[in-house]
Structure formats: C-alpha cells, structure tokens
Amino acid sequence: MKGILAIFRRELNGYFVSPIAYIVIGAFLVAAGFVFSIILASVMQYAVMAQAQAARSGAPPDIDVPLQVIRSFVGFVGTYVLPILIPMLTMGIYAEDRKRGTMEMLMTSPITEIQIVLGKYLASLTLFVVMLAPTLIYYLIVGMYSDPPLPWRIVGSGYLGLFLLGAVLLAIGAFISSLTENQIVAGVVTFVLFLTLLFIDLSVRDSSSGFAEVIKYLSILQHYQEFSQGVIDTTNIIFYLSGVVLGLFLTLRSLDSMRWRRA
Amino acid sequence: MIEVEHLTKSYGQARAVNDISFKVEKGEILGFLGPNGAGKTTTMRILTGYLPATGGTARIAGFDVFEDSMEVRKRIGYLPETPPLYPDMTVSDYLAFVARIKGVASVDVAKRVEEAMRMTNVTDRKDWLIKKLSRGFKQRVGIAQAVVHNPDVVILDEPTVGLDPTQRSEVRNLIKGLAGEHTIILSTHILSEVETTCDRVIIINKGKISAIDTPDNLTKQLKGGERVRIVVRGEADGLRSALETVEGARAVEIGSPDQSDQNDALAATVESDLGVDLRGRIAATVVGGGFELLELRSVSLSLEEIFMQLTTEEKPTEEKAAL
Numbered sequence: 001m002k003g004i005l006a007i008f009r010r011e012l013n014g015y016f017v018s019p020i021a022y023i024v025i026g027a028f029l030v031a032a033g034f035v036f037s038i039i040l041a042s043v044m045q046y047a048v049m050a051q052a053q054a055a056r057s058g059a060p061p062d063i064d065v066p067l068q069v070i071r072s073f074v075g076f077v078g079t080y081v082l083p084i085l086i087p088m089l090t091m092g093i094y095a096e097d098r099k100r101g102t103m104e105m106l107m108t109s110p111i112t113e114i115q116i117v118l119g120k121y122l123a124s125l126t127l128f129v130v131m132l133a134p135t136l137i138y139y140l141i142v143g144m145y146s147d148p149p150l151p152w153r154i155v156g157s158g159y160l161g162l163f164l165l166g167a168v169l170l171a172i173g174a175f176i177s178s179l180t181e182n183q184i185v186a187g188v189v190t191f192v193l194f195l196t197l198l199f200i201d202l203s204v205r206d207s208s209s210g211f212a213e214v215i216k217y218l219s220i221l222q223h224y225q226e227f228s229q230g231v232i233d234t235t236n237i238i239f240y241l242s243g244v245v246l247g248l249f250l251t252l253r254s255l256d257s258m259r260w261r262r263a
Numbered sequence: 264m265i266e267v268e269h270l271t272k273s274y275g276q277a278r279a280v281n282d283i284s285f286k287v288e289k290g291e292i293l294g295f296l297g298p299n300g301a302g303k304t305t306t307m308r309i310l311t312g313y314l315p316a317t318g319g320t321a322r323i324a325g326f327d328v329f330e331d332s333m334e335v336r337k338r339i340g341y342l343p344e345t346p347p348l349y350p351d352m353t354v355s356d357y358l359a360f361v362a363r364i365k366g367v368a369s370v371d372v373a374k375r376v377e378e379a380m381r382m383t384n385v386t387d388r389k390d391w392l393i394k395k396l397s398r399g400f401k402q403r404v405g406i407a408q409a410v411v412h413n414p415d416v417v418i419l420d421e422p423t424v425g426l427d428p429t430q431r432s433e434v435r436n437l438i439k440g441l442a443g444e445h446t447i448i449l450s451t452h453i454l455s456e457v458e459t460t461c462d463r464v465i466i467i468n469k470g471k472i473s474a475i476d477t478p479d480n481l482t483k484q485l486k487g488g489e490r491v492r493i494v495v496r497g498e499a500d501g502l503r504s505a506l507e508t509v510e511g512a513r514a515v516e517i518g519s520p521d522q523s524d525q526n527d528a529l530a531a532t533v534e535s536d537l538g539v540d541l542r543g544r545i546a547a548t549v550v551g552g553g554f555e556l557l558e559l560r561s562v563s564l565s566l567e568e569i570f571m572q573l574t575t576e577e578k579p580t581e582e583k584a585a586l
Binding site: 014105106107260 | 311312313314315333334336339341343344345346347348349350351352356360361363364365366369408
C-alpha cells in the first residue's frame with residue numbers, strides 16, 4: 001500500500017509539473033464547454049419548433065430538453081473527445097520511465113510490479129476525474145433554470161458511464177505505453193486503436209446480423225450508450241471493469257517481459 | 264556479503280555471462296573491468312534482481328537474488344549507467360520518493376534524505392530541479408539515490424562515465440568514502456579508476472572472468488618479470504653484446520627511442536626475473552663499454568597493458584575491417 005501511494009503521488013505530481021496535464025485539461029474544458037453550449041442551443045431551438053408544431057396540432061410537445069442535452073453531451077464527449085485526449089494522458093506513463101531509465105530503478109526497488117502498475121493507473125484515473133469534474137458545473141447552472149427539473153439520475157448514470165469508459169481507455173493506453181520507449185509512438189498507436197474501435201462501432205451500429213451483434217457486444221462504446229440513456233446495468237459495469245483488469249494485467253505482463261528481453 | 268557461483272546468462276545462443284564465480288567481503292570495493300559488451304552490466308543487473316540468471320546462483324547478505332528478490336532489493340542500492348532521475352523533480356523530493364519506494368519508514372525519510380545529500384555533497388542544490396543540474400551533480404544525485412536507504416551493498420554501473428576529470432576524481436573520492444559501511448561493486452572501463460579506487464579487480468571479457476586479484480598483485484603477477492629501459496648513443500651490435508653479458512639479463516631488445524630529438528640514439532629493453540634489479544649493473548656495463556648513457560628507467564607494465572593483453576587476443580584485423 002505504501003509503495004502504491006508513493007508511486008501514485010509521484011505520478012500525479014509528475015502530471016502537474018509538466019505542461020501536459022494543463023494542456024489536456026484546458027483542451028478538454030474548451031471542447032466540452034463549446035459542445036455543451038451548441039447542444040443546449042440546438043436542442044432548445046428544436047424544442048421551440050416542436051412546441052409550435054404541437055400548438056398547431058393540439059397535442060402536447062413530446063420533448064424533454066434536459067434529458068436530450070445530457071444524452072447528447074455525454075454521448076459526444078465519450079465518443080469523440082475522450083479518444084483524442086486520453087492518448088495524450090497515457091502515452092508517457094511507461095514509455096517515459098523506460099526512456100529515462102527510471103523504470104529500471106522502480107523494478108529493482110522492493111516494490112512489486114502490481115504496486116507500480118496500480119500506483120500509476122490510479123494517478124491517471126485521478127487526473128481524468130479532475131479533468132471531468134468541472135463540467136458538472138454546467139448542470140448546476142442549467143439545473144437552476146430548468147423546467148422540467150434536471151433528471152439528476154441520468155446525469156449520474158451518464159457520468160458513471162463516462163468514468164468507466166475513461167477507465168478502460170486509460171488502462172488500454174497505459175498498456176500500449178508499456179510496450180515502447182517512445183511516447184510519441186505510444187500516443188499515435190493508442191489514438192489509431194481508439195479510432196479503429198470507433199469506426200468498427202459506427203459501422204455495425206445499424207446492422208443486426210449475427211456478426212454485428214458480436215461486435216456490438218464487444219464494443220466499448222456500445223455499452224456506453226446505455227449509461228447515457230440512464231440505464232445502470234451491472235452487465236455493463238462488469239464489462240468495463242473486466243476491460244480495466246485486462247488492460248492492467250497485460251501491462252503487468254509487459255513489465256515482466258522487460259526482465260527477459262535483451263537489453 | 265556477496266557470493267556468486269557459476270552465474271550464467273544466455274540470450275538465445277549468445278552467452279552474455281558465462282560461468283562467473285566470485286565473492287565480495289563486507290566493506291570491500293570491487294571493480295569490474297572490461298571492454299564494452301563484456302557482461303559487466305548484465306552481471307550487475309542479475310545481482311540487483313532486474314534480470315533473472317539462466318544458471319548458477321547469486322546471494323547477497325545470504326539471500327538468493329532470484330528466490331528472495333524483495334529482501335535483496337531492500338539491501339541493494341543501484342546506480343544504472345544512466346542515472347535514473349526525474350528531471351522535473353527537485354533533488355530532495357526525488358530522494359524522498361526513492362526512500363519511500365525503497366521501504367524507508369515514513370518517520371525516517373527526511374533524516375535519510377538529509378544524510379544522503381550530505382554524503383554526496385548535494386545539500387546546497389536540494390531545491391533545484393534535477394534538469395537544471397550539471398552532469399556531475401546529476402551523477403552525485405544518482406549516487407545519493409543509491410545510498411538513501413542505507414543499503415548493505417551499493418552497485419554502481421560506470422559511475423564516472425561522461426564526467427570531466429575533476430568531477431571524476433570527486434566521484435571517486437565519494438565512492439571511497441562510502442566503503443567500509445557499504446560493500447561496493449563498480450564497473451568501469453577506465454583503468455586508472457580501478458587502480459585508485461578498488462580493493463580488488465575482476466577483469467571480465469566476453470562474459471568470462473579473465474583475472475581476479477588486487478590491482479597491485481595483478482600488475483606483479485602478469486608482467487612476469489622486471490624490465491629496464493635505456494637510451495644510449497653508440498653502435499647497436501656492440502650495445503647488444505655488451506648488454507647480454509650483464510648478469511641476470513634474460514632478454515635484450517634493441518630498438519629506436521620514442522622521442523624524435525634522439526634520432527642518433529638507441530633504445531634497449533633488458534628483461535630480468537621478477538625481483539631482480541639490474542639498473543646498477545646495466546649502468547656500469549653501458550658506461551664501462553664506452554656508450555653515452557642518456558636515460559635509464561625501470562618500466563612496469565601498467566594495468567592498462569595487462570588489460571590489453573587479457574582482452575585483446577582477438578585478431579586486430581577484425582577491428583580494422585569494421586572501421
């Protein structure tokens with residue numbers, strides 16, 4: 001535990017003494033704020049139109065503005081923003097240590113590889129939460145003026161989905177970083193992998209063949225959709241946690257293999 | 264303190280370390296000497312528990328480096344060839360971090376960090392970012408990192424590489440200061456370093472131990488005899504026959520002197536058995552034979568020459584071809 005804490009503290013400090021954390025968090029908040037305001041404006045415009053139409057036909061308007069905003073925002077951030085920004089957070093996690101030679105020091109210290117992996121992973125996850133947290137302010141502001149009232153349950157499930165999605169992407173990114181000494185290579189490979197996952201997901205989204213169903217079941221983004229619709233299904237939670245465990249396990253094997261490779 | 268028996272490390276067909284055995288007593292400074300790629304770093308990495316050996320055993324303070332790796336790691340401080348530094352940390356933060364992962368109790372961390380900085384003379388740079396330090400200081404921080412948890416054994420891989428002569432002698436003194444309390448293994452390919460720093464030397468070449476002894480003994484044992492070199496003015500054949508009459512001379516070799524301003528002079532090397540001092544007799548013979556004696560000195564094989572003899576039996580043509 002002490003070992004994990006020491007690694008965790010160093011890694012988290014490491015993010016904040018280099019510009020990378022500020023750049024990524026800054027870029028994320030700009031993108032998120034921009035996307036949120038566009039979504040809010042377009043959904044409201046759509047609601048006004050729906051209302052006008054409803055007035056003509058006499059039926060009540062069938063649109064829940066707050067719900068639409070949350071769904072679209074969480075969906076967009078998870079699908080398009082995280083796959084771009086997370087590789088920047090994970091690319092240096094191990095590659096940098098391998099290049100500096102500090103990996104050799106960590107691996108000859110009386111701490112286990114599991115402690116190294118967990119310490120580093122928890123630090124990246126903490127940074128991710130720090131990055132995500134300020135966007136909750138949007139809902140506080142919208143919540144003050146919202147009618148019907150903001151469905152907090154869906155905000156909660158949407159953000160749980162974002163958190164779990166981020167957790168899996170971070171674990172995958174960390175694994176890729178452990179494979180190379182070059183953090184640029186790690187970042188690019190991670191980014192390309194995330195894009196591929198996204199394209200595969202998009203290409204099967206409207207299909208219902210047996211093969212497409214298998215792909216959908218395995219797709220990280222597919223499970224994410226349900227969270228943004230307010231459904232908290234334990235299957236989905238277990239799916240993501242398995243993804244995290246798999247990523248960490250592969251990282252562990254990768255570190256172990258460094259001991260058997262020719263220097 | 265350190266016992267290594269029949270240690271072997273193979274990468275596929277290639278043997279990086281081939282059946283190495285040695286012991287190091289507590290408080291000793293042992294030098295690993297050998298050309299690049301001889302297996303020094305691999306041996307050290309096995310001792311630190313970074314690499315597993317293919318065969319043989321290594322024990323540190325009684326613990327097997329593979330079976331009880333964690334116990335061994337607590338007792339070892341290790342400075343790899345590139346100091347494992349985090350450029351964006353301050354010296355004292357960095358050392359505190361290393362102390363924690365090396366298992367120093369939280370209450371003792373500050374004290375140990377102070378002590379390590381004092382020993383390596385970096386206290387006045389404690390709040391500097393490591394990336395702002397000069398190479399010499401980085402190296403000292405690297406050594407501080409290796410001793411911060413007060414380990415029994417300190418392993419230093421090429422601790423003076425890339426330093427200027429002043430920094431090198433500072434680091435050497437620092438290492439000498441650590442001995443006694445700590446058992447030290449250091450590797451180098453600089454010979455003078457071994458002569459001045461180490462109690463014992465292992466000359467390692469192509470994964471095998473070529474020689475293991477004190478620097479003094481190595482010099483004595485391997486040169487196999489005494490040599491006296493003279494420079495005279497006179498005629499070569501006469502000089503040879505005169506020198507061959509000297510009692511105790513085993514071999515005489517006549518050549519030309521190294522310095523170009525002595526073009527007209529002759530140089531000769533007279534070999535004798537170990538412990539026989541021929542200088543007086545040679546001087547008398549040369550002067551008595553009517554030669555003009557310009558220079559006379561006893562030459563001993565430097566560790567440098569021994570090193571060359573032991574490690575360069577491979578054909579020099581190969582190297583030339585590579586160039």
